[in-house]
Amino acid sequence: MIRGPKAARGWRSWYPFTTGEFIREYLLRHGEAYIYEVWDAFRRTLREMDLKWWGDYNSFRKYFNYLQKLNLIRFVREEPSEYPWLEPRRYFTIVHENADVIEAWTRPQVILYPETVYGKRRYDKKRDEAEALGITVRELALIEHPEILEVRRRLGIK
Template identity: 35%
Template structure:
């Protein structure tokens, strides 16, 4: 991007071709496809513009939640089959989707998020959201090594009681930024709850995958199930305090 040029975002970007329509047209052309296949095609289609502007296509998990999940919720796409990954036969099978017959020209393809939640299209809602983003909250001081050790010890003891065995080394290999994120919570109990939530989720998806992975690497619905489990254990911990 040229020095001094305004940084374009959202609909100001040259890829005004909406993602929802890209998904629709890709499925019209290929009949069926699995989400990661569509996401990779989207990245490839926007690669030149991304490099020029220094922007990037959203991560796969965001793409899945913002489009595949929403389009399925709207009844525009539907799963048709599950196929084992030929490169990773022990991994989760791929779910192939197609356009629901008769929905090819549905106007909701253009703005699926607004179709699902009309508030997102209202100027008042957008202004309130933008105003909230501008509010600056002072960051707490970083955790000390002693505090980090204490938080992990409490979380590990709680998880071991429930037979969720994940070492600190494994947790930090997947989520190295956890001390800074946990430090954003105001109390010790909430910081421990944060670790419990993510450590249990990582344990869950790693056990399913038979290798150490992050929640973001796990496909849906496994990732959502892992996060629900983590939140349940976090609430249980907080109720005990």
């Protein structure tokens, strides 16, 4: 797995790879896949390493939503599921033009919502600071973290 740059501050997974890095590598290796397939492979990989993932399937689906909003993955096709009461399988593939934007794969939520870079504890302080400057917390985050703005520009996000 390719390691992305570590954040200068803030939380970092204690797994040997981030969820986004795993999804990226899986899609590069397999071409296309549906969410449950990737989630199951992710859980199996962690289990083989004697690690436990504390999320659930819905949070993994949300992660796919972030990646899709960032144009890192795209919907390819839909296939009926084996059972009629289940939703159809939706297959995704990697957007190859953005496959090398490692920063977006390692921290998609921060790239999509820059204000989350502060975390819960520092957010209130930064909100007060932004109000004093007459800007939003998102704008303050983009000023203080130009690397986020650069990644957003590379992905074509305003």
